[in-house]
Amino acid sequence: MNHSGRLLCALYLATCGGLAWTTVLEFLHGPRWAAFLFAAASLVPVIAVVRETLIRDLRESAAGPRRPAPKAADEVVRGELEAACCERWWTSLGRDHDVSCPHGMRRSSAA
Template sequence: MTPSARVLGWHYLAAAALTAQCAAVTARTGAGWHAIGLFVTSLLLVVAYAREHATARDRRAAAVKAERIARLSTPRSRAEDQAAIALAAACCERWWTSAGIEHDAACTRKGQTA
């Protein structure tokens, strides 16, 4: 959880506590519907805090998973890149078999150097 998300979470909890206290005071004065509304509002603030916390946990898990996948696939990707570069530089069959010295008569890259 980032520091700003942590501060926001503490504000959610403080607002929930204050709203719950206001609901209790309002209930004592006899305004039942207002007390119920304030109590529901305090519960929604607690849900918002829980959602922020779960989102941060999911983001952290996704970042760890992406890092693991990147670490595992990096050597294979390099080898594939090197093979693609070698294949892109290839000319013709004779060029491959002669280690880049001779070309086929129909080779379009005959005069070029790799």
């Protein structure tokens, strides 16, 4: 993990600690609904740390011995775009398909 990733994870964990401490204070002295709100909010930075770690692992596994790390993000995006449908499907909110789209359902006139 590079320096910026480590810094982000440290900030996320510090934020999580602050929210967890606020949760404890709310349970002791404040309304219960606020305590539950802060408890839920303290989970968000933990999810962000897990996300940063997974992105790092994806970059390292896809980088290989000769390929640089930025190529991993390109491969993830390329895979998502290849799994997507045609442009007309996206712009028509799933109603129409391009003529060359393999996902397009041909409607027959037979009833």
